[in-house]
Amino acid sequence: MIKLLQSLLLVMLTSIVFQANAATEDKPFAEHKVVLQISDSDPTKQTLVLNVANNLMKAYGGPDKVEVEIVAFGPGLRLMFDDNGNKGRISGLTDNGVRFAACGNTMKKMTSQLGHQPKLNSQASVVPAGVVRIIELVDQGYTLIKP
Amino acid sequence: MIKLLQSLLLVMLTSIVFQANAATEDKPFAEHKVVLQISDSDPTKQTLVLNVANNLMKAYGGPDKVEVEIVAFGPGLRLMFDDNGNKGRISGLTDNGVRFAACGNTMKKMTSQLGHQPKLNSQASVVPAGVVRIIELVDQGYTLIKP
Amino acid sequence: MIKLLQSLLLVMLTSIVFQANAATEDKPFAEHKVVLQISDSDPTKQTLVLNVANNLMKAYGGPDKVEVEIVAFGPGLRLMFDDNGNKGRISGLTDNGVRFAACGNTMKKMTSQLGHQPKLNSQASVVPAGVVRIIELVDQGYTLIKP
Numbered sequence: 001m002i003k004l005l006q007s008l009l010l011v012m013l014t015s016i017v018f019q020a021n022a023a024t025e026d027k028p029f030a031e032h033k034v035v036l037q038i039s040d041s042d043p044t045k046q047t048l049v050l051n052v053a054n055n056l057m058k059a060y061g062g063p064d065k066v067e068v069e070i071v072a073f074g075p076g077l078r079l080m081f082d083d084n085g086n087k088g089r090i091s092g093l094t095d096n097g098v099r100f101a102a103c104g105n106t107m108k109k110m111t112s113q114l115g116h117q118p119k120l121n122s123q124a125s126v127v128p129a130g131v132v133r134i135i136e137l138v139d140q141g142y143t144l145i146k147p
Numbered sequence: 148m149i150k151l152l153q154s155l156l157l158v159m160l161t162s163i164v165f166q167a168n169a170a171t172e173d174k175p176f177a178e179h180k181v182v183l184q185i186s187d188s189d190p191t192k193q194t195l196v197l198n199v200a201n202n203l204m205k206a207y208g209g210p211d212k213v214e215v216e217i218v219a220f221g222p223g224l225r226l227m228f229d230d231n232g233n234k235g236r237i238s239g240l241t242d243n244g245v246r247f248a249a250c251g252n253t254m255k256k257m258t259s260q261l262g263h264q265p266k267l268n269s270q271a272s273v274v275p276a277g278v279v280r281i282i283e284l285v286d287q288g289y290t291l292i293k294p
Numbered sequence: 295m296i297k298l299l300q301s302l303l304l305v306m307l308t309s310i311v312f313q314a315n316a317a318t319e320d321k322p323f324a325e326h327k328v329v330l331q332i333s334d335s336d337p338t339k340q341t342l343v344l345n346v347a348n349n350l351m352k353a354y355g356g357p358d359k360v361e362v363e364i365v366a367f368g369p370g371l372r373l374m375f376d377d378n379g380n381k382g383r384i385s386g387l388t389d390n391g392v393r394f395a396a397c398g399n400t401m402k403k404m405t406s407q408l409g410h411q412p413k414l415n416s417q418a419s420v421v422p423a424g425v426v427r428i429i430e431l432v433d434q435g436y437t438l439i440k441p
Contacts, residue, residue, distance in 0.1 A: 074342045292425055
């Protein structure tokens with residue numbers, strides 16, 4: 001009897017380890033979560049990252065099925081400047097639930113370089129550090145793509 | 148009581164077998180799985196992504212040990228054009244089991260820009276959306292590298 | 295018998311708590327592990343990757359809280375050349391525990407192109423293949439960021 005209980009215990013411990021692994025893959029609100037990074041200066045990358053966000057929406061069937069956040073840092077922050085030519089597209093994507101995060105560290109650096117704080121698109125939220133925001137999202141199960 | 152414990156044990160063993168299958172079938176053919184992304188216009192990136200595929204083959208000991216898929220989208224699609232200068236290398240890598248996936252969304256966009264559909268390398272398979280293919284592979288345990 | 299089952303249950307609950315702890319202790323030295331990739335020729339990327347390493351240190355509270363390794367391959371290897379202008383910053387980051395890994399495959403390629411082996415920063419360690427090193431770190435729980 002004792003032996004049987006011992007094996008039982010061992011078997012159950014093994015199964016607990018397995019289940020702990022399974023539990024971390026939870027995605028409660030959307031079937032897919034994607035964080036798109038933009039950190040290049042090349043303006044064609046701005047178009048590309050917005051195209052990718054759009055394609056994700058179409059492919060997965062809309063905002064209920066996929067969470068998309070675009071995180072900009074370094075020279076990529078320009079995408080989220082108020083006078084950026086993609087403002088209309090950003091607004092359209094925001095209506096579809098896409099979120100825009102702007103790196104606070106880059107803001108500070110650009111402010112000291114420009115002599116004034118750059119005006120950001122009102123759709124963008126400033127986060128303390130873009131890279132830390134990305135890591136946070138990856139830890140929450142987001143797939144990181146840099147188009 | 149013994150009977151109850153026996154059924155309990157059986158139920159748990161079954162569940163462990165199930166979970167073990169899920170875990171080991173994650174990588175049925177290869178020890179490593181890598182998806183390489185190309186989405187840049189810079190032609191030196193084409194050379195680099197092919198070098199990386201080659202280095203992975205060498206480092207891990209050939210096609211049986213590593214699965215490599217190169218996914219192209221945006222300006223990166225040019226790597227998979229039929230007239231691309233790297234055609235010979237692509238063919239060599241295909242012989243070593245490397246797979247090439249071309250983004251269907253980019254194909255459509257380029258077709259409307261060029262006025263005709265670009266002719267693709269016959270080694271490339273068209274997928275509906277490059278980024279969705281990448282996410283699919285990551286979900287299957289692939290590591291995503293953008294050289 | 296009921297009592298025995300109760301103690302068994304208790305033992306198992308305790309073990310669950312233990313294992314939950316073990317899972318978070320997966321990273322014994324640091325709360326966060328980040329591998330930064332540099333493989334671009336653009337020199338502004340060199341500044342950016344060093345800025346990101348610096349921001350990670352600041353954001354997470356220093357070397358005890360985050361492990362950072364910068365892996366260079368392809369044209370990105372230039373960051374780790376001995377005559378690179380960022381030598382001072384690399385030295386400062388090394389003092390803060392940031393590690394620098396240089397791709398051996400790229401070294402070989404550059405050696406045959408230049409006619410001599412490029413002199414590397416003494417802070418950089420040569421690894422056989424940059425991409426393999428990255429995969430190794432990702433397998434160890436590092437988050438891969440390419441600034």
